[in-house]
Amino acid sequence: MGVAETLYDVLGVLQEASHSEIKAAFHKLARQSHPDKQNSLRQTTANLDFKRIQLAWETLGTAEKRQEYDDNLQQEELQERSRTHGAIDIAMDEVEEALDEETNETMLVYDCRCGEEVFLPVKQATGSLLVDCEGCCFVYRINYDE
Numbered sequence: 001m002g003v004a005e006t007l008y009d010v011l012g013v014l015q016e017a018s019h020s021e022i023k024a025a026f027h028k029l030a031r032q033s034h035p036d037k038q039n040s041l042r043q044t045t046a047n048l049d050f051k052r053i054q055l056a057w058e059t060l061g062t063a064e065k066r067q068e069y070d071d072n073l074q075q076e077e078l079q080e081r082s083r084t085h086g087a088i089d090i091a092m093d094e095v096e097e098a099l100d101e102e103t104n105e106t107m108l109v110y111d112c113r114c115g116e117e118v119f120l121p122v123k124q125a126t127g128s129l130l131v132d133c134e135g136c137c138f139v140y141r142i143n144y145d146e
């Protein structure tokens, strides 16, 4: 089995799609699959499609929910990669706080072996988080409990 269908697949948009692109895709699909517009033979399938499309829009159409969904998607993808290739553990004393100039947020920074800097959120919650380096293929696991 391949990668499970994402909410982006449901709406037929790319994960990088802008809010207005997602909105347009939703409106188009909603029009096409609205149960009222189908004949009775197709109505059950149309109903199911319509519900899936609506659910996808509820999540992807709300910035906060979309962010949360994206984070989860990324963690799933990194978990998959770390199962195959392994992940390198980072301890809290190996990172430094720094300002991310793009977002103006304080982040934790780890110097990857390839020379790139890996940015990690300053997370208050306990547990661990997987991140990947943009400069190479390493996957890191930071353990916030330690």
Ligand SMILES: [Zn+2]
Pocket: 112, 113, 114, 115, 116, 133, 134, 135, 136, 137, 138
């Ligand atoms: Zn790297």
